[in-house]
Amino acid sequence: MSNKQVKLTLIRSLAKRLPNHQACVRGLGLKRMHQTVTVAATPENMGMVNKVSFMLKIEEV
Template sequence: MGMIKITQVRSYIGRPERQKRTLIALGLRKNNQSVEVEGTPQVLGMVNKVKHLVSVEEI
């Protein structure tokens, strides 16, 4: 898979610590912030854990 764009669409306030750390590991710290990352299996697994907080689109 190529590059993917991940955008945080919901706040992580009140979420479990594990989900907060996953968002930070993806490089997301604020709402509506976007990052472009390589679509590796590790990144896709992290996205799957916080799929209710982010939106993903393939570039």
């Protein structure tokens, strides 16, 4: 089992976004603009990342 990590930075605002998109961003642990978090690259997390990828800067760690 690999321990791949993904570094995510919120680069677009959550204001006036779909509730599902807001929930995905919150589920990834992001709360404010330009905040960066590192999450495991599990299928569950990557599904959320794919849904809101237009709002994130994504880097592999």
